[in-house]
Amino acid sequence: MENVVVNVNGVIHVFSSLQREIEAPQAVVSVFDRSFLYGDSLYEVFRSHEGVFLQLDEHLERLYRSAALCRMRVSQDPGSLKAQIAKTFAEFQKGAQKGQQDAYCRLVLTRGVGRIGFGEECVLTPTQIIIIVQKVELPTEAQIEKGLHLQISKRIRNRPEALDPAMKSGNYLNSLLAYLEAAAENIDDKFDDALLCNGDGHITEGTTFNIFYVKRGILVTPPLDIGILEGTTRRAVLEVARQLSIPIREVRFPKERLYKADEVFATSTTKDIFPVTRLDQKKIGAGKPGEISLKLRKALQAALIESAKKMGRH
Numbered sequence: 473m474e475n476v477v478v479n480v481n482g483v484i485h486v487f488s489s490l491q492r493e494i495e496a497p498q499a500v501v502s503v504f505d506r507s508f509l510y511g512d513s514l515y516e517v518f519r520s521h522e523g524v525f526l527q528l529d530e531h532l533e534r535l536y537r538s539a540a541l542c543r544m545r546v547s548q549d550p551g552s553l554k555a556q557i558a559k560t561f562a563e564f565q566k567g568a569q570k571g572q573q574d575a576y577c578r579l580v581l582t583r584g585v586g587r588i589g590f591g592e593e594c595v596l597t598p599t600q601i602i603i604i605v606q607k608v609e610l611p612t613e614a615q616i617e618k619g620l621h622l623q624i625s626k627r628i629r630n631r632p633e634a635l636d637p638a639m640k641s642g643n644y645l646n647s648l649l650a651y652l653e654a655a656a657e658n659i660d661d662k663f664d665d666a667l668l669c670n671g672d673g674h675i676t677e678g679t680t681f682n683i684f685y686v687k688r689g690i691l692v693t694p695p696l697d698i699g700i701l702e703g704t705t706r707r708a709v710l711e712v713a714r715q716l717s718i719p720i721r722e723v724r725f726p727k728e729r730l731y732k733a734d735e736v737f738a739t740s741t742t743k744d745i746f747p748v749t750r751l752d753q754k755k756i757g758a759g760k761p762g763e764i765s766l767k768l769r770k771a772l773q774a775a776l777i778e779s780a781k782k783m784g785r786h
């Protein structure tokens with residue numbers, strides 16, 4: 473049985489997954505933490521492969537970019553965050569069974585603890601760090617073969633001027649509600665998740681993933697300035713596509729383009745490339761994972777592992 477390891481401001485707590493719900497109250501944040509009071513926090517999710525976190529620098533760079541977007545001065549430098557991540561991961565590895573040491577890591581950074589009130593003078597502590605490391609759950613081959621069934625949500629994506637999706641904040645209600653609404657649809661072939669449009673009817677991204685489609689060999693994805701999170705996987709997929717000489721377009725498009733696409737796929741740290749085979753109950757292409765999606769998936773995984781190996785050698 474694998475452990476769940478939680479690091480709260482440098483203090484490590486280890487839980488066996490069986491007793492997680494009972495024991496986890498030992499790992500706590502204050503009721504006066506801004507994350508609890510205002511959703512005033514940021515986070516990152518990354519995973520390890522054979523003992524090395526994939527794209528860790530990219531994730532930490534995005535964390536500091538998010539901090540700049542939400543006027544958060546991070547008390548910890550990247551080196552000390554990396555040291556805390558390594559300490560938490562080492563504890564996880566101690567308890568993990570051989571061959572099951574690949575981990576999911578969630579790093580949460582809150583603006584701090586203090587008095588109720590918005591002003592900076594109310595924040596009385598440095599930014600707080602919580603790190604959760606547990607076994608990673610990656611899609612199985614059978615799930616990839618079946619593909620995702622997505623709903624295009626009626627709920628629109630947050631406008632960048634309101635709450636910029638480029639900032640990976642702890643306030644995920646926009647995505648969470650789109651997900652819950654899709655999951656609650658009473659249909660035979662249940663939706664797995666949802667995609668969101670902006671106010672102009674253009675596709676932006678999924679609740680926790682970026683979106684791509686392929687039409688006549690061209691790879692298309694919404695541009696960053698439409699108001700999306702710049703996925704580390706999105707960036708890696710574009711890089712791999714360039715290496716494979718697959719033409720790329722970053723353009724705005726309505727949902728109808730996805731209905732008529734040859735292939736559609738979602739990307740994220742825990743999905744890599746996950747084919748989408750049904751959208752709003754309509755079949756995409758042949759209703760099974762497309763050739764280019766699978767070719768890119770293989771090349772992406774190879775590229776991620778290669779860069780992890782390089783990191784591991786340092």
Ligand SMILES: Cc1ncc(COP(=O)(O)O)c(C=O)c1O
Pocket residue numbers: 517647677678679680681682700701702703704705706739740741742
């Ligand atoms: C809204 C949103 N878009 C895209 C992504 C994909 O980002 P990444 O590829 O860095 O995991 C995520 C990841 O959580 C997300 O929450």
